[in-house]
Amino acid sequence: MDLFIKITQENSLKFSTAIRFVNFVTLTRDAIVETSLAEKPPTLPNSVVRFLSKVLEIEPVEVEILWDILGDFAWSSAIQYEVSKSDIEAFRAYGLEMGVGYRDIYPPYRACAVPSCILYGTRLTDHFKHKATLFTLAEGALPIYTHSLRCRGCRTSYYHNYRVDNATSSRLYYDGVPDVIQVAMHYYIESTLLESFATYMLFAWVSSTNCARIYNMKDADPFLLNTKYHGCTLSLDDNDDNDNHHGTWQTSLRLTSVFVFDGFLLYSLLRHHDEQDTILSLPHDTTQSLRLNAALEAQNKQMEGTGQEYWAHACDICLKLSKNSHGDTVKMQAAVSDGDTIGHYCCGVRNCRNPLPSMRAFWCHEHASMADLCVVKGCGRPRVLPHRTCSDHHTVEKQYHARGNSLFVLRNRLEAARAFTSSLDSMPVDPSALAEECSTVENADNEEDSEEVKMGKRLRAQFARSRTSNEQLIIRPCGVIVSRTTCFGSEAISAVEEFVRKTFPTAASMPEYFFYDKNCLLWRYVQRRHQEHWKYTAMPVDVFHHNSKHKASDVDCQLHCNPAGFPEIITPDGHWIFNTSIAEQTNGWFGKYQAIVRDMEVVRFNFFLDEMIKRRNRVIIAQLKRDGHSPILMDKEALLA
Known part of the structure; x- marks a missing residue:
């Protein structure tokens, strides 16, 4: 403080000017050093001198005097200076033209x-x-x-x-x-x-x-x-x-x-x-x-597969320990799988996983020759340019494009509504008559739509770019997402089973209970191909899907996938010890990304969703810790050995 007072007395400078000098030296430190090493330069660069002269409203020679006297203090000062908007405005007003920015x-x-x-x-x-x-x-x-x-x-x-x-x-x-x-x-x-x-x-x-x-x-x-x-x-x-x-x-x-x-x-x-x-x-x-x-x-x-950060997660919500009749500790860990109809653009050939050459492409490089064929399914004839159909199917293409040019239909309906409204001005309004009239128009529309649907069943064409079927998730009952994959053509049982084996590649890593709404189909598929990998995993269907989507006459489904057949995971009052609805709950969060990712290129699509899953898992783990569930990471190397 005494130094500042002495400087202002000897050089007729304001006390506030000396203080501001020290502050602005801190803000322009990098510009002062520029290409030099870390030590304090003996003189200030000319651009900094001119900037400080403008900001402090003093002569350049006075700036140099302040540097000679206060330079060592300003350079070594550890005082944390809070920048004000007026300081930033000073850089905008004077610094930029001097080559010095904030x-x-x-x-x-x-x-x-x-x-x-x-x-x-x-x-x-x-x-x-x-x-x-x-x-x-x-x-x-x-x-x-x-x-x-x-x-x-x-x-x-x-x-x-x-x-x-x-x-x-x-x-x-x-x-x-x-x-x-x-x-x-x-x-x-x-x-x-x-x-x-x-x-x-x-x-x-x-x-x-x-x-x-x-x-x-x-x-x-x-x-x-x-x-x-x-x-x-x-x-x-x-x-x-x-x-x-x-x-x-x-x-x-x-x-x-x-x-x-x-x-x-x-x-x-x-x-x-x-x-x-x-x-x-x-x-x-x-x-x-x-x-x-x-x-x-x-x-x-x-x-892919085992790469998620919390792949080896376990907590008292998704892993239960109990004693069997012999007094041995038995581990019961569960996983739930479900798909959500989020997709990205893909090749028009079903189940083709090749990347598209561009975001506007219909076909991958391998199937580029398909662009020369009629887009009607099963036709196979060359298209007639500039059409995308052959000469026999131009009508189908015309009807497809007509759906986007139906403004005249909307205008006709609007005029009809106005005429109907004006006719009601001179008569009492009968609500039942209005309902009947609206019903008649709706039925007429449905008849037109039904004819188009019938035509679509006879001739199916792919005019738009193809999208993947869905994203498949495997989730622990606590909400931690273990893995994600893309189903291209459909949510095929073979694709889901391959996804499970890729996520849990060893028998030791497989969950004791795997919940999936199509487990009866998955069970039949496993029995024919990968029974050894699944031999320690039970495959029940959750109560909701089993009651609504599975026939009582399906004997295999009732014997191997009926949740009542697994009393060890049902509480005495009839509730699951695992949250088997976690997939639907997670899809409520995951499915809302559809509007964001629908037009993303596939590499960014996958990275973005995996990053969101990673971040969400961290939030869930933090919440589990706060709630006292003691989440842990199991030995991943041992599980994969």
Whole structure:
């Protein structure tokens, strides 16, 4: 304090000016260091001097005097300074034109970190600076400068999140999850903001498009509206055609759905590699969408079957211990399976698992020749261009397209309704007559529809792109999702059985009780093919489905799948000891992602759903701990041995 008073007395400076000088030195620390090493530079860069001169309203020579006197104190000060909006506005008003932004982004390295480089440990001198945008949680969208450094020896380039290996042209990300993640060229998002987006997606089923809209309308800093930056007016218009690329500031301050989703994907990958203590490596010379594909696909492969984090979960809700007649402890663990009609686009050939060459493709590369054939099922004749049918089936195609051009039908109905209403103005209204009239119109419509249905039964055609049948889940009775897979053509018994064996690949890992609404069909299939793998697993159907969907005359179903045949898992008052309805309850959460994922490319579709499952499992585990259920992870290696 005495030092501040002495400075202000000797140099005729205000006390508040000296305090603000120290604060702004803290905010511009990276700009002061720039390409130097960590020690305090003897002089301030010219851009910082001019910026501080403008902000503090003093002469540049006075800024240099303050640096000489207060520089050591400001540089070593550990005081936590709370940034105000006026400080941020100062950077916007004066800093940007000087090349200094609030929260500019720098690489964490100032010296080469490649041990094999001849300049290893030497200061990096090749410095590059670009205009960029940083989207933050608390401070809105910020115009910033992003900086990168390059080693003259090994030509390795250092960025905020990663370094680029010149020999392999690959991005090697640094350890841990960074506080700011680059989601596109010159666009960055705070990890805390990406985490909030992931939370919206998990609990409220908010799409990336709506996350961006919410941010632009609610969370972006209102001071950005119609604010001028060095002759550049920036706005937060949600119009996709307005990229705010005007004047001298070249990056938009409007968050887009692409930035949100690519940021979510990259953030999730970095979290995963941090948890696995591995390094994420991505190709550098490609687009952002293609750059992520290989890493996402590798993660998807890892999640198949036994890959979920809580695959080996057990708690007192899903695992019961009891004594048998011999006094031995008996383990009873259950799993429940069900499907939900969420799907992605796939090849038009039934059960084909090949990826589509593009999101608009109807066929995979292997079945591309199908595009030249009539789309009517069973026809097989070449189509007649520009139609998608052969000459015999043009009528079917015409009827298909007519369904989308029925405005004249709606108009006729509207006119009829108006005429009917005007005729009632001069007579008493008879509610029964109105009901009868409406019933007549509805019946007429049903007759037309029935004729179309009849025609559809005779001639079936596939004009639209095909979708997969459903997503199949295996869930513990406590709600932890063990595994997920895609059923392509249908929820076939063979596909479900293969999914179970992939999820529980050893007899030791198989649950003692497996609940599935089609267990009688599954039991017959198992008896013919994989009886040994299932020999210690009972296959009851839950009470609801057994009463409503299974015939009393089916002897095998009654003997092997009737829940009454398993008294050990039924309480004396007739209730299950396991929650066999957990699949339907989980589908209430899982099924709401249909609107979000319906148009996703398959790699992102799988990654997104697996990530949501992983996050939901963590929430359930935390809740189980709070409720005193003591969840544990069993020995996975022993179960799979």
